[in-house]
Amino acid sequence: MTGRFLAIRVLALLSVLLGVNYVAWRWLASVNWEAWWIAVPLVIAETYSLIDTVLFAVTMWRARERPRPAAPPQGTVDVFITTYNEPLDMVMATALAAKRISYPHETWILDDGARPELARAAEGAGIGYLTRSADWEDKPRHAKAGNLNNALMETDGEFLLILDADQVPDPLILERTLGYFADDPGVALVQTPQWFVNVDEADPLGSQAPLFYGPIQQGKDGWNAAFFCGSNAILRRDALMQLGIVGYVRDLEASVATALKTAGRMLRRAASTRDLPADVATEVGGLGAIVQRARADLAEGTPIAEITAAVQAEVQAASRRLVEPDLADIRADVLELASLAVQRDAEVDAFVVDEGALDALAARELTPLGAIAAVDALMEAVRVDRPGEAQPVQPLATISVTEDMATAMQLHALGWKSVYHHEILAHGLAPEDLRTMLKQRLRWAQGTMQVLLRDNPIVKKGLSLGQRLMYFGTMWSYLSGFAAVIYIAAPIIYLLLGVLPVTAWSVDFFVRFLPYFVVNQILFVVVAKGIRTWRGQQYSLALFPVWIAACVTAFANVVFGRSLSFVVTRKDGRAAGGPPWREIWPQLAAMVLLAVSVVVGIGRVIAGTADGTGTLVNTVWVGYDLVVLSVLIQAARYQGYRPAEPAAHSRPLEQKEPPWTSP
Structure with missing residues (x-):
């Protein structure tokens, strides 16, 4: 282990310990419960930041600088x-x-x-x-x-x-x-x-x-x-094909299981109909037994195609035996089933079963023969050839934009x-303009939050603990928009209204907060090793409306089915129009409020109605927020890249000829 990585581990451990000490004290001894409406959100935001610190420390704990591969390149x-x-x-x-x-x-x-x-x-x-x-x-x-x-x-x-x-x-x-x-x-x-x-x-x-x-x-x-970042990556075809096949089988098994469960409920309900003719009762009961057997076969690993084909064959045979006496009723019920609850989702690439719709389908007042027709339709909806898709196997995941x-x-x-x-x-x-950049970042954040909501790494089977934390850490970072709102609002509220979110700006506060903050910043400096990271830190806070919008729209997409558009990032110059001031109005409004609050806060100190220490602390806090948010004004006024300016594209690693002869 090199001295730098040892230093990273020591600083990471210190950062976590000091953070836990500070946040625990905040919860246990310093929350101003009389102003709970801002005090509690602030300590929750600080807890969010501590978790972020822990995830970053864990990430850097095993940072790996790989040597070049020993083997020569091979393969098509x-x-x-x-x-x-x-x-x-x-x-x-x-x-x-x-x-x-x-x-x-x-x-x-x-x-x-x-x-x-x-x-x-x-x-x-x-x-x-x-x-x-x-x-x-x-x-x-x-x-x-x-x-x-x-x-x-x-x-x-x-x-x-x-x-x-x-x-x-x-x-x-x-x-x-x-x-x-x-x-x-x-x-x-x-x-x-x-x-x-x-x-x-x-x-x-x-x-x-x-x-x-x-x-x-x-x-x-x-x-x-x-992880894969969409471009500049090499992937093994066999791995992708395995992924596509495994995903196909898992999705299909889950969908068939749900369809069979619904079919069983419908048939049991049909069998309970009063004055049911003997021949119909026999057919419905027989199909109920067939469906139960199919569920057992599915659990034992019987091929899905065999199960669905067998159930459909039995259903169709029963229908033929009974169709003539009750043809009119069947037609009426089938018309009621024009929209099934088992279908393909265009974004998820999986059989999506609307549990509520299936419950309604199972409880619908169908004739016994109509229930048989519904079972047939359900089995058709989960055909193994995926008629709703261009190709049955989709190797690259489509659960996200x-x-x-x-x-x-x-x-x-x-x-x-x-x-x-x-x-x-x-x-x-x-991107060469702020408007395009905002759309790009929104899409990235939306896609990441879709994955979190649809395939949460914390509970995903097959991942190691480290992998769970690494994926979750990336997803967790996009929740920072909510914490940012609190970090911007808290000093404004204090300077304007004198509402204190902590019990006091005491020695206890500074002796816990300052070491945590300083060690955290030193950790970033050592990790960066000369890399400029300030711009990234600015945008993690300055784009808080984008992060919040991404969380809200991704939630609406996953939970309520609202669509998300896929926007290709423009990379051929600036988009038309002037600076997109309307698209950053929340940040501009926040900057105005921050500036006004400082003036009011200083005025309150002069008038003797405010604490000098608290005003000083919050004025420094406001100054930091303003510096961070100011990047958006620079970005909005940016005129695009000029080739005469020096381009920052030097390679991070020295390139040497490989130890083998290229063909």
């Missing part, structure tokens, strides 16, 4: 360049650079816009071109994940290098990374950093993420939890390994 490779509406010259620049990658491979443009002019350009350059097959017409498209899933079925390379349309690869990208797969057959993913060439040193939009694409990913890598993290987490849950390779091997383009 398909390079996928995903595109929807990006400019043709951008896509072709990336594709031509991909074609020049030194290791033998096939280059493919995956055009989700099906543009004839791009097809012609690809053909002229000798580059493969793929778009959705006819099977996708009138079916859920699943955005980028669907585009990749379609291409997986059209190609056969053992490994896939995935690039966004703006990510121009280094010719040695495969030389540097493929060896990891040969070193360890259990590796499914190698992720490399994303780095942007159209960002100056000031980075006013916070596009570069050197702390994440560095120490944080290295920390996650130490726990085998470095961002497919990357969800796919990586599912791979880890199946026992696969991942690698973070800390070397810039592709150079991309970042």
Whole structure:
């Protein structure tokens, strides 16, 4: 262990211990219960920050700086360049650079816009071109994940290098990374950093993420939890296909089990009908027994296709025997079943069973023959060929508007390994205006929260404790918007109204808070090792409305089924229009209130109606908030990248020739 990593561990441990000491004291001895309406939210926000500190400390505890792989690159490779509406010259620049990658491979443009002019350009350059097959017409498209899933079925390379349309690869990208797969057959993913060439040193939009694409990913890598970030990554095809098949089987088993349970309830209800003719009673009772046996067979592992086919055959036979006497009733009941409760969800890529709708279906006043027809329809709805999907197996996860993290987490849950390779091997383009950046960050946050709500890593089977914490830590960070509101409101309330959220600004407070704060900041400095992290810290607070909106909209999507749009990030210059002041009005309003509160607070001290120590503490607090939020004014006025300015795109690791000869 190097001296730096030993220092990181010591500081991480101290940070956690001092944080626990401070927050425990806050809960037990310093909450001003007379002003509980601000005191309690503030201590909850501080508890949130302590948990954030713990998760960061755990992440860095096993940070891993990997040596280059020992094995030479081997295996067949398909390079996928995903595109929807990006400019043709951008896509072709990336594709031509991909074609020049030194290791033998096939280059493919995956055009989700099906543009004839791009097809012609690809053909002229000798580059493969793929778009959705006819099977996708009138079916859920699943955005980028669907585009990749379609291409997986059209190609056969053992490994896939995935690039966004703006990510121009280094010719040695495969030389540097493929060896990891040969070193360890259990590796499914190698992720490399994303780095942007159209960002100056000031980075006013916070596009570069050197702390994440560095120490944080290295920390996650130490726990085998470095995850897929959507581009600049190499994946093993076998791992993805296993993921798709396992997911298909699990979803189908759960859906068939629910459908059979509902069918049994409907048949029992039908059997309880008074004055039921003997022949009908016999058929309904027999089908009830068949459904019960099917549930038992499913639990024992009988193939789903056999179960559903057997139940459907029995149902249809019973219907034929009884159809003539009660044809009119059957037709009336079937019309009631036009909309079934078992269907495919366009975003989730799984059989989604509306429990409430199925309960209503089971309780509906159907004739016995209508109940038999309903059972038949339920079995049809869960056919193994997935008639509602373009393809039965969807390897890349589609439970979120961002497919990357969800796919990586599912791979880890199946026992696969991942690698973070800390070397810039592709150079991309970042948004050049605040409006585009806000949309991009909103989509990232929405996708992450969708994964949390649909596939919570804390309870996900197959993940180790470390992996659970690493994924949860990323998701937890997007809840910071709620804490930020409290951190902004608390000093305003004190300076304007004199309402104190703590019992007193005493020595006890400072002797606990200051060591915790100082050690926490030192930990960041040591972890960063010269990396500029201030911009990232600013945006973690300054984008609080974006984080809150992401949490609310993701919750509405998952719980209430409200749709989320997938917006492709613009990377070909600035969006039309002037500074987007309306889109950052909450932050601007907060800045005004913060400034006014300082003036009022100082006036209250002069008038003798406020405590000087408390006013000083909160004035410093306000000053920090204003400095943090001020980045948005700079970002709103940003005129875009000018090539004459120095570009911050030096490589974080020295590049050397590999120890083998490239083909």
